Amino acid sequence: MIDFKALETFIWVANLKSFRRAADRLNTTQPAVSMRIAQLEQVLGIRLLERDKRLVAATPKGQELLIHAERLIRMRADMMESVGDRAAIRGIVRLGVSESIVHTWLPALIERVNAAYPNLELEIEVDISPNLHERLLARDLNLAFLVGPTNNPNVYSRPLCSFGVEFVASSRIRFPRKAIDLNDIVKWPIITFSRNTQPYINLRDLFARSGLRPTMHASASLATAVRMALDGIGIAVIPPVILKNVAPGGKLRRLATQVDLPPLNFVASWPTTPDNPVARRVADIAIDVAQKAMRSTTRAPMRKQ
């Protein structure tokens, strides 16, 4: 009779289009995967996968099975979630997060998750969004909080929060007049996120449109960027919400510019495969935590200089 193991194996093979990669993912050997698929095909009396080509592809019947199989796996997860004791949920969720989130509501999330699932381990990886996205697609992460949207069919995404981005600088850096524009700013180095991130690209385009080319300092670490700004090395372009935690005491001030920088829209993303069912639950908690955090910062907005 068909069991869940066979269905899971089939789902992985169909999604990864490879017996070998599925075997790696399932921590078993490739012949074992062959056997499970062969048995599944035998029980059903039909061919599920086309192996002639370079890439394995599901037959029409295989695609139909895939829908059923994924639903069954999902329903099993729902069942365990609804009748099982949450303390009995053990395991590891590999969670990738953008640094902005580390400095805002990540601690609150960790607390909430630990309360809801006392025996669930969160393995947190801090990295920039493009890297997180890549590792998500490689199924190296079960869940990630990154700058979206990620229009990829292999991951689900749900909005989390939106952080405005602004110019901030140490009070050591002085400007000739109150109203600061790009021409004033460009005299100083701009410190921001890594080269291949969305804010970096946005910024460079912004200056380019005015015919300006500032010196750009890119830091993979947001905290380091803030440190550099504090030391008066340049003007940082970051979400000010992090300052409360990263540079408390108002040592950095937000510049009163008319420049509109696009905000960072964060999403929770997880693979479409029913990989780690708990990831979905952590995402739900994160959405709640993030929106609560948004509301509290919106209610008492920081004043510009």
Next chain:
Amino acid sequence: MIDFKALETFIWVANLKSFRRAADRLNTTQPAVSMRIAQLEQVLGIRLLERDKRLVAATPKGQELLIHAERLIRMRADMMESVGDRAAIRGIVRLGVSESIVHTWLPALIERVNAAYPNLELEIEVDISPNLHERLLARDLNLAFLVGPTNNPNVYSRPLCSFGVEFVASSRIRFPRKAIDLNDIVKWPIITFSRNTQPYINLRDLFARSGLRPTMHASASLATAVRMALDGIGIAVIPPVILKNVAPGGKLRRLATQVDLPPLNFVASWPTTPDNPVARRVADIAIDVAQKAMRSTTRAPMRKQ
């Protein structure tokens, strides 16, 4: 991780309210059942079954799991049905049938089932409806075609066909006048179904209401009842639709009485537990076959004498 075997075991224990009986049903030993339940409880971190009392009972969480488990089992069956090759469906359906059905559309059903599921074996048991009902409840049968309705929560029932019941007799038996009433009939022995069947009870009540007490001959075999009628032993009370097959050539004639005998309403019944999923499919075919058979006999009704 939870697998189908554990869920099936749990379903049987919960329904039969006994580890031992579930073990018998699943063709395994009682300790094996204990182990599977214990493991299921451990994975979920909750108690599913209350064993203190004489009868095992599901806890509230257990009842919740039961709903999920039965749905999962049903969905697996649906999946196999919709994507699997029907020729790959092997197994045995133990089918109990009333004799009336044997003599009407059972051969057509067998043909249809064999065509749809070439490797499915039908194990047919002919018996009277009360016995079939009992064996259904004991899960000794996967499916039965019997006189309904069976208002029991442990079996599903679907209507199949309705057979009128009439007085039939050999031409050797002669009556004083054309219009025959109960007083004419009661002079002869009445030959019909077994004592505890619905037609037998109906008949006795019918005569009793007129203050009559005929000699009753009860036969567990409908064919034997017909044989007795052919031999002029008495007047048979049977569904005339069977005569075409059992006594061809019009040797028995239907008596022109004004007496209204209630018809036999046949239903297909199968246990509510997701026991043998194919039973449901056979029932579907039976409903179709029975209704086609009904239509063809209705279109060309037999003439009364």
Next chain:
DNA sequence: AGAGGTTACGGGCAGCGTAAGGATC
């Protein structure tokens, strides 16, 4: 004391991993 569930322990077999074989580009 007997029926029924749990625990202990030894054995059998399904399924795994290693290694060799074939097919396709």
Next chain:
DNA sequence: GATCCTTACGCTGCCCGTAACCTCT
């Protein structure tokens, strides 16, 4: 010839069955 799936084979570990034990009526 490199890559990837299949087949062959020996082995391990899980699960089962037997039997003793415990608990409740």
